[in-house]
Amino acid sequence: MEILLLGAALLLAFANGANDNFKGFATVWGADLLTYRQALALATGASLAGSLASLVLAQELVRRFSGKGLVPDAVAAAPDFVFAVALGAGLTVLVATRAGLPVSTTHALVGALVGAGAAAGGALNLTALMQGFLIPLLVSPLLAALLGWAAYRGVRRRHRVPDCACVTSAVTAEAGSALALLRPALSVMVDHAVNCPSGPGTVRVTVGGVAEGVHVLSAATICFARGVNDTPKLTALLVAGHLLGAGRSALAVGAVMAVGGVLFARRVAETMSRRVTRMDADQGLAANLVSAGLVLFASKLGVPVSTTHVSVGSIAGVGAGAIDWAVMRGVLLSWVATLPLAAACAWAAAVAV
Structure with missing residues (x-):
């Protein structure tokens, strides 16, 4: 079981990297400030740095995503439960990545925790589920869109x-x-x-030249924030399974996420950079400043927001007038499907083992 658990946890880290690693630089590539390869290299380095920094900045997320408080402690500590959570979330994110859809690993993990918990027969703490997970996940993209809209108007004033x-x-x-x-x-x-x-x-x-530099820096900050925010959620699985300590888990998760991003980030990058909406450098800068600020603030507080939801929300907010609603509908539907699909996969995995 230990080998299966390790493989499932690293599969989830790989899928997370493939779906999430590039998201901070989506606005940079969308505004044609860097080539795809340049943006990917910077995104990978910043995400890896964030993974290491998570050991200091986001310990509360490790506890929250171990399942404790959501299901009984005895269930959360069972290797079968941890394996089912990792496999259910990992398969869900891999399917979305293959389709080029930017989904939330956080959302997938919450669904997998619910599905595996139900299969284990443990009573779910619905209050903890709503207040600790679902409300932040629902509110954060709406808040990001609103702040993105406001931030773009502030950035645009510099042309006057x-x-x-x-x-x-x-x-x-x-x-x-x-x-x-x-x-x-x-x-x-x-x-x-x-x-x-x-x-x-x-x-x-x-000012435009300086703003472009700030834009790239803000993109790196988002990727750093994503590493800080996502690594503890995956580290929690390895720690809960008693496979590795927190430090080694963060290193392993960060490295595997980087590999996943380098190999398979392109499809999701195309969706976020080119298909959701058209954007210029000013819009990209405004979206990135909002995303980085929200994700870092939430990570410090231990609030489980989704970097994906925040990034897409801020991009939609700054480019509200040019959104491709056919693409956006597909993205929103994938968000709705993520939690039940992950729950079903985790439930099936828990029953199978």
Whole structure:
């Protein structure tokens, strides 16, 4: 059973990486600031760093996703229960990844906890289920969409003020002798970028260039936050199964998530970056700032929000006027199906073992 449990837990980590690793850089690739390979490399590195940081920043999530408090402690500690949870959630996320649908590993884990708990005959703590899991998962994408809409309007205002500083050097001639005296002169101009001169001797610093750098940094912050938020949820399975300690579990989960992302992130990346809505750099920056802030804040408090739900919600909020509703309906339906599908898979796995 230990080998099966380890395999199921790492399968879930692999599926999580394939579905989630790229999500922070979806807006960067969607705005064509980086190539897919460049974005994937940065996303993988930031997610791995977040996995390591989770040992310090998100210990409460390890306890919450062990199942304790949701089902009786005796059930939560049983290897069969942990195996069923890992396998049910892992299969659900793999199916969604194959279809290119950005689903929530958090949602899948909650469904799997419910399904495996029901199969084990333990009484579910419905109050803990609603307050500790379902309400945060339902509220977070709506809050992200609202904040994304507001943040984009704040970022967009920067176009109403000068956004370029130009420093131009020139050489002037002074009369007064047979040989003109030459002296350098500097001029500084602050205006909109289209009005700033360009050419030899001119140095231009634009707000847009700085904003692009901030956008990439915000994307890395989301991937870091995702690593902080998701790693403890998967680490909890290895710790509950008494397979590895928290430190080694976080290392193993982080490494396998990185491999899953490198190999199979492309389909979900296409959906989030190119298909949900069109976005420019300003919209992408606003969406990322909202996503990173919400996920890090929730991780610190031990609140189980979904990076997927928050990211898609913020992207939809900033690009509300250009949403492809056919694609968005498919994404929303996959969110609705995630919990019952994971519950059914976990229930079947628990019954089988």
